[in-house]
Amino acid sequence: MAAYGYTPQDIFGRGRGRPxxxxxxxxxxxxxxxxxxxxxxxxxxxxxxRDARNRDRFLIRNQVTA
Structure with a gap:
């Protein structure tokens, strides 16, 4: 790869998944x-x-929402 002047980004792209x-x-x-x-x-x-019917008792209070 280096002998031909290619980088891993040239061959594999910048990342996986949808951009x-x-x-x-x-x-x-x-x-x-x-x-x-x-x-x-x-x-x-x-x-x-996983088996909790109501997950409200596990909520973390005082979260800042955007």
Whole structure:
């Protein structure tokens, strides 16, 4: 690759996925009172909140929303 003057970006592109859809890091929305583990609410739910019917009791209060 270097012998021909190519960079990894030339061959593989700048990143994976569709361009412009990056969300970046998200803040924690839920907290486990027993272990203080947090979850943003995105993706697969962790075991400590997975079976909860009402997730309101796990919400982190005093969050600043935009």
């Amino acid at each position: 412009g859809l990056s969300r970046g890091a998200s803040t924690a929305k839920y907290r486990d009172p027993a272990s203080s583990a947090t979850w943003s609410g995105r993706g697969r739910a962790p075991n400590w909140i």
